[in-house]
Amino acid sequence: MARRSQHRSRLASIAVQAGFGLALLILWYLATNRWGVNRLLLPNPVAVWEQLLDVLRSGEFWPDLRVTLSELAAAFALATTSGMLVGYFVSRSRYAIRVFDPLFAGIYSIPIILFLPLYVLFFGLGPSSKIALGATISFFPVVLSTIAGFGNVDRVLVTAARSMGASDYHLFRYVLVPAALPVILSGLRMGFTVALLSIIGSETIASLAGLGHHIVQLAEGMDMARMFAYIAFVVVIAALLNGVVSFLERRGRRWA
Amino acid sequence: MSPPPHQFLLRHPGVARLGVVILILIGWEFAARFVIDPLFIAPPSRVLGALGTVWNTAGVPAALRLTFFELAVAFAIAVVAGLVVGFAVGLQPFARRSVMPIILLLYGLPQITILPIFILYFGIGAPSKIAFGVTHGTFPIIIAIVAGVQNLKPILLTSARSMGANRWQILRWVIFPHMIPSFFAGMRLGMSGVLLGVLLAELYVSTAGIGHFTTLFTESFDPTKLFGLIGILAAMAIILNEMVRRAETRFSRWR
Numbered sequence: 001m002a003r004r005s006q007h008r009s010r011l012a013s014i015a016v017q018a019g020f021g022l023a024l025l026i027l028w029y030l031a032t033n034r035w036g037v038n039r040l041l042l043p044n045p046v047a048v049w050e051q052l053l054d055v056l057r058s059g060e061f062w063p064d065l066r067v068t069l070s071e072l073a074a075a076f077a078l079a080t081t082s083g084m085l086v087g088y089f090v091s092r093s094r095y096a097i098r099v100f101d102p103l104f105a106g107i108y109s110i111p112i113i114l115f116l117p118l119y120v121l122f123f124g125l126g127p128s129s130k131i132a133l134g135a136t137i138s139f140f141p142v143v144l145s146t147i148a149g150f151g152n153v154d155r156v157l158v159t160a161a162r163s164m165g166a167s168d169y170h171l172f173r174y175v176l177v178p179a180a181l182p183v184i185l186s187g188l189r190m191g192f193t194v195a196l197l198s199i200i201g202s203e204t205i206a207s208l209a210g211l212g213h214h215i216v217q218l219a220e221g222m223d224m225a226r227m228f229a230y231i232a233f234v235v236v237i238a239a240l241l242n243g244v245v246s247f248l249e250r251r252g253r254r255w256a
Numbered sequence: 257m258s259p260p261p262h263q264f265l266l267r268h269p270g271v272a273r274l275g276v277v278i279l280i281l282i283g284w285e286f287a288a289r290f291v292i293d294p295l296f297i298a299p300p301s302r303v304l305g306a307l308g309t310v311w312n313t314a315g316v317p318a319a320l321r322l323t324f325f326e327l328a329v330a331f332a333i334a335v336v337a338g339l340v341v342g343f344a345v346g347l348q349p350f351a352r353r354s355v356m357p358i359i360l361l362l363y364g365l366p367q368i369t370i371l372p373i374f375i376l377y378f379g380i381g382a383p384s385k386i387a388f389g390v391t392h393g394t395f396p397i398i399i400a401i402v403a404g405v406q407n408l409k410p411i412l413l414t415s416a417r418s419m420g421a422n423r424w425q426i427l428r429w430v431i432f433p434h435m436i437p438s439f440f441a442g443m444r445l446g447m448s449g450v451l452l453g454v455l456l457a458e459l460y461v462s463t464a465g466i467g468h469f470t471t472l473f474t475e476s477f478d479p480t481k482l483f484g485l486i487g488i489l490a491a492m493a494i495i496l497n498e499m500v501r502r503a504e505t506r507f508s509r510w511r
Binding site for chain 1: 266276354366369370371376452459470471482489493
């Protein structure tokens with residue numbers, strides 16, 4: 001009985017969600033086709049759909065996608081190696097944690113995107129300023145989570161392993177890493193997300209190529225239907241990337 | 257007898273932290289003076305000296321005021337909207353189950369991709385910055401409020417009701433005090449969201465706000481002023497964040 005009503009309420013909430021999406025689409029359609037909302041403000045959903053198909057079919061997104069993804073890969077690689085190295089060495093001493101942890105946390109609370117003009121001045125408009133900014137922004141969640149992960153390993157585990165004669169390597173591989181990994185992995189996932197956002201963001205603000213750049217170009221050309229289609233494309237790409245990273249995070253947790 | 261200096265440092269990590277910051281500043285000063293082309297980087301001593309000229313540049317105080325105004329308005333709207341939606345969604349189990357996934361989905365979207373649409377709808381002036389700040393700030397507040405409502409112990413509500421409390425009394429004496437920690441946690445997250453949204457929109461396009469001047473100083477290769485202006489903004493961001501954080505620790509202490 002209880003299960004039945006639970007089942008029914010789950011169906012109802014799914015219906016609400018589907019209804020919300022459908023109502024949005026219908027309103028969008030009516031607004032553009034019946035109520036005469038300006039095409040420059042809101043393009044017709046059918047036109048957007050056609051443009052989306054055209055973007056996918058023509059493959060014109062490849063150069064921009066390649067630029068953005070390579071920037072993301074470089075930035076994330078820099079941030080993870082430096083963040084995990086610095087985090088590990090800081091976490092080796094209680095004192096270093098107390099000195100550096102508040103420092104990193106303090107800097108992380110500033111919206112680092114503020115420094116974008118400095119990065120553009122220093123590294124130019126090309127990919128290197130995006131890589132540098134993305135690496136800076138995603139360094140902080142990585143380093144903070146690495147410090148938290150390695151710094152909070154239960155002392156009893158370390159002492160027990162030592163008294164059973166574990167070498168430095170064994171201690172690291174079988175005690176420290178498995179204990180710290182879940183925390184570090186969630187830091188890596190956060191670092192990846194903020195790197196992606198800051199790279200698309202800095203491409204939007206000042207750049208020569210990339211997905212964010214392309215959206216701005218379409219906006220400036222007032223090509224609204226295509227811009228909406230491109231935004232949808234970028235949103236799906238971002239969702240896919242985040243999905244892959246969350247999946248890897250779950251796999252990594254199981255491995256430890 | 258005073259303890260040897262290294263013991264003093266060991267007991268006061270804050271002093272050592274200050275030392276690290278000073279070391280970084282010295283390294284930066286050295287690099288900027290002797291290694292790197294002065295067109296691209298300015299030494300901290302000169303930036304500090306130039307703060308006055310940045311302040312006296314025509315339009316900069318007004319731009320900072322405008323940006324502060326945008327932040328304040330966006331934050332106020334985000335808090336009100338976040339509270340209303342958060343309570344409306346959180347207090348109803350069915351609304352929570354059905355609407356919350358939609359909110360989480362929207363929150364997960366990379367909002368930066370729709371920044372050009374905001375500019376198109378709200379223009380290049382202050383309204384687009386405020387709107388972008390609001391959309392960045394509202395979602396974390398909604399989520400914090402809903403989480404807070406969800407963590408209310410049902411027994412508190414039941415016992416209050418069985419002692420004859422009416423709706424308003426329950427809201428005032430049970431729900432409200434228990435919501436304070438999550439409310440302030442939401443405010444803190446909302447503040448960083450608002451800062452991010454407003455600054456992103458400012459940097460993207462601006463006619464009178466600070467974004468106008470960062471572009472101006474970048475294009476005229478004036479790193480001293482650029483560093484100075486960004487330093488002022490970073491200080492503003494730190495102060496705003498710190499105010500919300502202080503409020504959070506202060507008002508959450510009653511537990």
